[in-house]
Every structure is written in structure tokens, then in C-alpha cells.
Amino acid sequence: MNFSSKLLENAVYEIALLPGIGKRTALRLALHLLKQPNAQVERLASALVSLRNNITYCKKCYNISDTEICDICASFHRDPSVLCVVEDIRDVMAIENTGQYNGLYHVLGGKISPIDGIGPNELHITSLVKRVKEESIKEIIFALSNTIEGDTTNFYIFKQLEGLEITTSTIARGISVGDELEYTDEVTLGRSILHRVPFEVQ
């Protein structure tokens, strides 16, 4: 692209580093910002910088948090005997939004993926095992992605917890609400038959 301004070219270059944003979208965003009040652009910029520089994570569950211990871990209304293991904080938000879970979380920060150079030591697994040993946790729910990496991570953690008196479960896998059987892949469909649940009148 032929930019007539170094400032514009630079801004487009930096915006296009964001995931899912190409040069054209970056240009559109840059030109949009040019038409906004200076104050708005400065608010955006300072929000990004202060997010990056000042963010902290909960010391117990590694969820994002402005305080040392996050609101969920600090709450008296949550059940501290159940721990839900998730990949990242987006999953915490997703589960919180369902309103169906009342226990605590443990955010791994990813899943075991040798191809991306992520081994167990890059994740918060040691601290998870330590929590299970030190806190009065009775049940662990694995809520990782339904992929090979997710399953590997589940299995690795399961092995680490062997010998401890604890119930482990994974979130149910099967056909989603609204799915049609004919478009469902065989593995999912096969599993959903294998793990069928008693019929309930809702």
C-alpha cells in the first residue's frame, strides 16, 4: 500500500500486528481514529498501556484480578471444595456467564502442546497439585478444550493427582443445543451415545 504519511503507515503497521486484523482493516481503524476526538484516542492508548503494565493475577487461581486474591477466590458464597480447571481467563468468564457453577477455578494459562513448545512446566500445574494437597478440595472438574491437547493436559494432571482422595470429572461432551444429528461428526456422536444420560422431563 502506498501511504502518504509515515505516521499513518506506522499506526497501520502496529494495528495490523493484532490477531485477525489485516492491513486493510488496520487502515480503516486508523482512519476512523483520525476522525475521533484526541481525548478518545488518548483514552484508548492509555487503557492499553495500563492494562499491560498494571495487570495482576490472582495468587491462588491465576485468574486476572486487580487485587492479590480475586473476587471469586475471596468470596464466602462459593464452594471451596470444588475446583474447575480451565485454560485461560476467557473460560472463567464463559463459565461464570452460565450461572451454573458455584465453586472455585484454577487457570492453567494454556494446555500442553509440544508443537507450540508448551510443556507442563509452562502451565500452572504444580500450583494446582499443591492447592489440592493443602486446601480442602474434594472435586476437580476438568473444563479444557475438547481437543487432543486438552485431553493430554487432562490426563497429565489426572496422573499427577493419583493417590490423592479426590473426585475428578470432565464437563459433559456431546451434541450442542441446536445441533442436528446429521451434521454432527462421528466421534462426537459416538461419544454422546457412549455417555448417554438418563432421560429427564424438563
Next chain:
Amino acid sequence: MNFSSKLLENAVYEIALLPGIGKRTALRLALHLLKQPNAQVERLASALVSLRNNITYCKKCYNISDTEICDICASFHRDPSVLCVVEDIRDVMAIENTGQYNGLYHVLGGKISPIDGIGPNELHITSLVKRVKEESIKEIIFALSNTIEGDTTNFYIFKQLEGLEITTSTIARGISVGDELEYTDEVTLGRSILHRVPFEVQ
């Protein structure tokens, strides 16, 4: 959404003000930035702020420019007798990318659109008429969008230029390269028959 951090919430709010970016995408971008080096986030932020605060426009054609007169207006290799009237600087880039145009530009900054509260006075039309009167311009090419607003703007400028010895033209409108006739709308197809051009062996 249930953010566990004010910093994150604030960043997501500011990012989601950008056009075409919803809360979910904003969250994805914010979490991506969290994983990047501080320096990259600071470069992005400062690129945005300095773009907004320091950008200048060419005094002649209102194209974006780091100098008082843009590279195109200042070039000795361009034909100063032809002026291409466009809506905004993205159009300048698009036409420059074709490599088919060697004249100068005049960026209006939009098109007449009463519904959006944009009248002729909000656009750089007076300065266009002044340029035509003062400079040795022989031809004006209207390269505005093929919409009612674009046509209105064309017509308004055409009226302003009445009485001046000048050739005016619009860029050709018709079916695009790769278009199939059966999917082309009637107005476009009708116009493309009306404005047919001599057949050339390419």
C-alpha cells in the same frame, strides 16, 4: 460480561468503540495484548496517539501528509492539469495502487449527505473551485462512490464549475472484472449498455 478486573474492562470498553469490533473481539484483542511484550503495547499506543495528534493534511489537495504539500502535489512527474476528485484518502490510495493515473487529486472529505448532516460546506468544495480558477486545470475526473450521495455531490460540484472552461468526466461505471451478467443488477447493466465503449482487442 463479568470481568474480574477494572483494567481489563476499561481496555475492552475502549477497544470496542472501534468500528466493526464487538465486545468479544475486543476481549480477544485485550487478552492478546496481555501476552505481548510491554514494548509492543507501548509502540501501538504511541503510534495511535502520535497519529491523532500530529497528523497533517496537504494544504492543496487535503490528502494526508507529513509535509505541508503532499508528495503527489509536490511531484514534477505528475500532470497538474488533471484533477481527480475523491471522497477520502483511502480512495487516493486505491487509485494510486492501480498505477493508471498520473494527475493530481482533491480530497473532499466525504460526500453530500443531508441525512448525516453533511452539506457542501462541510466538504472541501470551495477550495476545489478556487483551485480550478487559480491553477491551470483542464480536466476534472469525478471518482466518487456510485451512490445517490456520490451523484448528488458530483452534480453540486458540476454546477459550481459551470461557466469555467474545463472538461469534466466521471470514472467509468459498468460491470466489474469477473462479474457475471446474470447476477448484475439492472441499473448497472442498463448503464453499461448505454455507455458501451468501442471493442478493443487487448
